[in-house]
Amino acid sequence: MRVKFWGVRGSLPSPPTSDEISARLTEALFRLGQDGSSLDLSDRASIARWVDTLPHSIRSFTGGNTPCVELQIGDYRCIFDLGSGLRPLGDELMAEEFGRGEGHAHLFLSHLHWDHIQGWPFFKPAYIAGNRFDLYARHPHAWDRLRDQQTEPYFPPDAWGDMKADTHFHCLPCEPVEIARGIKVSTLELEHPSLAYGFRVEANDKTFVYASDGAYPTPGNGSGSDPAQKFVRFFEDADIVIFDSQFSLAESMEKRAWGHSSAIVGVELAARANAKRLAMFHHDPSASDAKLDHLLRISSEYAANLPSPSPQNAIEVLMAREGMEIEL
Numbered sequence: 001m002r003v004k005f006w007g008v009r010g011s012l013p014s015p016p017t018s019d020e021i022s023a024r025l026t027e028a029l030f031r032l033g034q035d036g037s038s039l040d041l042s043d044r045a046s047i048a049r050w051v052d053t054l055p056h057s058i059r060s061f062t063g064g065n066t067p068c069v070e071l072q073i074g075d076y077r078c079i080f081d082l083g084s085g086l087r088p089l090g091d092e093l094m095a096e097e098f099g100r101g102e103g104h105a106h107l108f109l110s111h112l113h114w115d116h117i118q119g120w121p122f123f124k125p126a127y128i129a130g131n132r133f134d135l136y137a138r139h140p141h142a143w144d145r146l147r148d149q150q151t152e153p154y155f156p157p158d159a160w161g162d163m164k165a166d167t168h169f170h171c172l173p174c175e176p177v178e179i180a181r182g183i184k185v186s187t188l189e190l191e192h193p194s195l196a197y198g199f200r201v202e203a204n205d206k207t208f209v210y211a212s213d214g215a216y217p218t219p220g221n222g223s224g225s226d227p228a229q230k231f232v233r234f235f236e237d238a239d240i241v242i243f244d245s246q247f248s249l250a251e252s253m254e255k256r257a258w259g260h261s262s263a264i265v266g267v268e269l270a271a272r273a274n275a276k277r278l279a280m281f282h283h284d285p286s287a288s289d290a291k292l293d294h295l296l297r298i299s300s301e302y303a304a305n306l307p308s309p310s311p312q313n314a315i316e317v318l319m320a321r322e323g324m325e326i327e328l
């Protein structure tokens with residue numbers, strides 16, 4: 001299984017500002033003056049290698065596109081959520097068999113908020129006859145919602161009618177389903193306004209969990225009938241859990257009705273579930289990279305200090321960044 005992040009931001013697209021870009025250039029040049037005096041500034045390759053040594057917060061952005069994650073399982077291509085990250089993914093796919101009308105992908109929609117569907121009208125492969133898309137969701141009206149966002153008078157011209165790809169909608173049941181030979185998909189209802197659903201994909205002895213947009217029981221209140229247990233089971237032994245960490249722990253408790261969570265809660269659940277990695281995801285649109293780096297640092301420290309039956313298997317906490325790829 002190979003995972004690639006195309007959109008990692010929650011709620012709405014959040015591109016970097018000119019001031020942020022200027023500040024990063026200024027900081028990079030300052031560091032060059034401090035420690036890069038031997039660098040050959042006439043050689044682009046040498047400069048690129050030096051840039052690669054800079055921290056992410058100087059040389060790149062975490063990402064401003066809304067949720068879209070690609071999962072490749074052998075020849076099967078799965079896409080989780082259709083946020084604005086779907087547009088650059090579609091552009092890349094056009095250079096492959098999708099540009100010739102010979103592509104096939106499985107699309108999974110967690111729920112119908114704008115940030116999870118707004119990339120669909122800009123997904124070029126959907127306009128190419130011969131491509132096939134199987135769209136899966138638990139919401140029975142998901143297909144109507146996709147269509148409604150781009151029918152007149154809201155989205156001229158008739159972008160919906162121009163979509164010539166062969167698209168099939170599948171309303172998923174509560175029970176696990178096999179979408180293709182050896183690829184099992186399970187879903188779980190998440191606490192979120194109008195409900196969202198998490199997806200668990202098992203194939204080739206690997207497990208991928210996508211759990212965007214959800215609030216969870218507070219860590220430590222799981223005595224008696226443990227309300228967190230169903231999530232722990234859903235995350236069990238996962239190779240990666242992509243987790244809604246929009247808020248800090250305090251914010252997640254203050255704004256519980258918003259239906260988002262924090263990396264600390266994710267670490268608690270994933271550690272109990274014996275998951276290998278937790279990818280922080282659905283970043284707050286107002287969160288700076290400095291704030292995200294801080295949240296990553298404290299959640300990684302928290303994970304490293306959790307009591308565990310096998311400390312060498314402490315959960316790895318990652319920051320989902322646009323363009324990041326992980327082989328599971």
Ligand SMILES: [Zn+2]
Nearest residue numbers: 010011115213
């Ligand atoms: Zn969202």
Ligand SMILES: [Zn+2]
Nearest residue numbers: 111113192213
């Ligand atoms: Zn949402």
